[in-house]
Amino acid sequence: MPEATVGRLPLYLRALVEMAERGEGTISSQSLAGAAGVNSAKVRKDLSYLGSYGTRGVGYDVAYLLHQVRRELGLTQDWPVLIAGAGNLGHALANYRGFEERGFRVVAILDVDPATVGESIGQLRVRHLDDLPEIVRELDVAIGVICTPGPAAQEVADRMVQAGLRSILNFAPALVTLPNDVSIRRVDLSSELQILAYYEQRKAALELVAAGRGSGRDGLAPISAAGR
DSSP: HHHHHHHHHHHHHHHHHHEEETTOOOHOOOOOOOOTTOOHHHHHHHHTTOOOOOOOTTBOOOOOOOOHHHHHTTTOOOEEEEEEEHHHHHHHHHHHHHHHHHHHEEEEEEEETTTTTEEETEHHHHHHGGGGGHHHHHHHHHEEOOOOOGGGGHHHHHHHTTOOOEEEEEEESSSSOOOSSEEEEOOOOOHHHHHHHHHHHHHHHHHHHHHTTTOSSSSSOOOGGOOO
């Protein structure tokens, strides 16, 4: 299955869950495309990799398609997750109940700060990063989440790999280099905000142009003949 298709499956899953909660029994590729923010041809192509082709004039069975997507994403089983970094973000993720609803169970949170180790976060007690190998082995951890400051990210990632983890989600503002057999996904919140700021700036400039107050170039107002 192409990586781009895998990346869209969570979008379909979210849309299908919402439809199932509303009691909808079937869904067309066009409706699913609209809910996921893609085109219907792409939806049909993506779902064909699951062996699901729908019924002409009827569409897809929501419950069955939901099962197929969850199965393909590996969400029909429980995935133990540990978090490295017990700061504000680590706290928030550890307390987020939505993970369990989607098959992910946070089983441990670790840190190196003596003032933080031993603290309780929900039902978890913060443990020292040195306990990482033991925790991975005893709790059969599948996924590691990095919520540390940027400078510590590479060392933490290396220690996760050494402990046996092969799937890592990195929230730290830093790139990490890992072996080819390790799957890593990076979530850079500041970069995403910067991209949104870019589009906001463009929209503001276009609104000025539409209002006749900008030249469309660098947001500069046009110079009148009298002012030359």
